[in-house]
Amino acid sequence: MPSDRWMWDATSTLEALGAADVALWVWEPERDRMRLTGSTRALGLGPLAPDCSSAALRALTLPQDRAYAEDILRVQEPGTEVAVRLRMRGAGISIWRGVWLEEGVRAAGVVAPETRFAASDQDMLTGLLDRRSFVIRAREQLAMPGHYEVIVADLDRLRRLNEALGHERADLVLAALGSRLAAAFPAEAILARIGEDEFAAMVLAGASPGAGTLRRAL
Known part of the structure; x- marks a missing residue:
């Protein structure tokens, strides 16, 4: 795991899951489908829920952060962690954390406001x-x-x-x-x-x- 990426921190993730402004995401690249559940509206992800394509995610991401969105969408080896800081249109900064599963065909994790993970930074x-x-x-x-x-x-x-x-x-x-x-x-x-x-x-x-x-x- 490169040193310039967030590590998957179980404690902060569980704390975030207990909050009202957290969503769960599952990305399936073969289907070009991102599934979102939870407080999507509070995170500025309402237009994407419950399902969206990779193009829709890119479109909602601010242009200067679209390269970081690719870090979520790019297929990785199983066990590879995802840790991305994104700014979405009409919303604040959010942190996407997750991990690649099942031979790299699916990734899943949580997305929460940056303030939920601030202590770990x-x-x-x-x-x-x-x-x-x-x-x-x-x-x-x-x-x-x-x-x-x-x-x-x-x-x-x-x-x-x-x-x-x-x-x-x-x-x-x-x-x-x-x-x-x-x-x-x-x-x-x-x-x-x-x-x-x-x-x-x-x-x-x-x-x-x-x-x-x-x-x-x-």
């Missing part, structure tokens, strides 16, 4: 994106026009800090660093904790001092 200590989510967001941003800077830096002597202060106090330091980074960069910057002591930022070129901003925040 974030580093719990800092509130920044985790490594996997950073890669996904960076890929999406690079598909847009413009030039971008990616800055990576590490926090010196974090292990010594853990030994001197204890893990609980060191965790407070990391939480404070997350807040400092969020305050130092523009709101549209993509910020993440990508390792135990590593942080990354992706910004529009020239939008901020870049590496200097990250260094001062750390």
